[in-house]
Amino acid sequence: MASHSILGVFAKSPLKALEEHIKTVHEAASLLKPFFTAVCEENWTEATELRYQISQLEKKADVIKRDVRMNLPRGLFLPVERTDILELITQQDKIANKAKDLAGRYLGRELTIPVQIQPSFMAFVERNIDATAQASKAINEFDELLETGFRGREVELVERMITELDAIEDDTDEMQISIRQQLKQIEDELNPIDVMVTYRMIEWIGELADLAERVGSRLELMLAR
């Protein structure tokens, strides 16, 4: 009905949805913390419930993503390139998918986490969630970036955030190396298939931070224009 008058020229901004999307994505990823706590305790009912919540959030993110893609008509004048927006939301969405896959895989196999590596495993998960939180924080600056016309101090602020995101990602890399070494030392005592899947899962968890970093660099590219 906004077409009722000239004010229809203010199109519904897809950028607000971008913030909404990363918020949902981050929420999904951060549920991995209680999820893996439940996995450590082998509390599978709790884990099932949490996996369900993650998958609901992933679905919600999907709806937002589709909405942005559909509601990005050609006749829209945006302060940023439309291809960048589509690319950014695709990257963001992968984080939620990865969180869902992780939960699904652990629950499906009722895969446990060896007690010896549990503390570093949980720290690793948390650090990866930090990365998605940081990406969410940076994307949430979109409002302010618009306000300043993608110039000046606000750009520096966002760039600092992205630099920090890179630092978090570096952290997760190192944690990943050390956790693999810890796992290697105890792997003889464990079920070989479980060990192989656990190696795989560690990689997947690490991908959360990689994906978050990619969101950051997408944002950086938008700033560079």
Place this chain on the structure above:
Amino acid sequence: MDIISTYGVMLIAIAAIVGFFMAWGIGANDVANAMGTSVGSKALTIKQAIIIAMVFEFAGAYLAGGEVTSTIRKGIIDSAPFIPNPELLVLGMISALFAAAIWLAVASYLGWPVSTTHSIVGAIVGFAAFGVGMDAVNWAKVGGIVGSWILTPAISGFIAFVIFISAQKLIFDTKEPLKNAKKYVPFYMFLAGFIMALVTIKKGLKHVVKSGDLSISAADAYIYAVLAGILVALIGKFFINKIKIDPNADKEMHFTNVEKIFAVLMVVTACCMAFAHGSNDVANAIGPLAAVVSIVQNEGEIASKAQLVWWVLPLGAFGIVAGLALFGHRVIKTIGNGITHLTPSRGFAAELAAASTVIIASGTGLPISTTQTLVGAVLGVGMARGIAALNLGVVRNIVVSWVITLPIGAALSIMCFLALKAVFGVA
């Protein structure tokens, strides 16, 4: 000649009713454009917007509305060919009002953002060219209006761009946006108050003081305008100081709080916009009406300089306010919910620019459309990368509607003209 003396009162009554209908339509639809941005950015509630619009539309119409009236009455068509047949001009003006009012109602119903100004101009041109001949139309003036389709949005777009960029430089892109907002926003308020006051004094007051010799020299006018601007700025500053600053809202940039300050400014620009709108658009309804009244009262003589009868201007102003109060809230509400991502600072840049352009144009007597100025201003802010998304498809539709409004207004008015001629038995 007989018709005018026989049916004089009736003709005036018909013209008044149709003029009121037209003013009603303007109020119900156009005002939403003037107030919508304020409501959309949540600077004002719908109720507040309606009250502000009522007060300032009326004030604008009454204090600064006279100048444009004469352009529509005398500028677009040449009165000379009508001198032997003044009844044609009377019937024609009624037809024009009726045609424009119908077009406005239809377009509003269909949701097309047409320009009320162009409806009436098209209608007047239509009956004049048809009823008397192509010579009766001052085509240069019409050409000027077509030119204004480009010129007005360009001017208001430029002003909006400058205002927005200046706000960026002075406030948003600084180390302490909040402090600078407190410092510079009163200046913008001053600007709004100054422009509004200047036009009121220079162009408007003489319509209120009937004798017309209210002696305010040019220098005095500027002094008064500056004083009015300072007054507005001081009142604004008072309200800014009353804002509760939430220290926890985004610590680093304080934009949430800065926007709160701009919301105060938005109230000022909303007043300004309503004033500008009233001053420019009331003429659409009352211009033709004033012509009818003048001819009838002079018993068919088409005076070169018609005195505006006292009740004509209030009638138009009242029509606008009544239309706004009874139907405006629906349109405003739609807009208030329909716009997303329009913050006070962006809305303010668009509105102040649009209002300034309308007021400047109102001062020069060019019947520009408020729709055009707002479209231009919105585009200007968008170009400055301020508005998150501009729907260029809608902009294109609006421009198309500007173009088709003239011929449709003309066609409708010719039909009304033929019907009226038949009713009153004019050959």
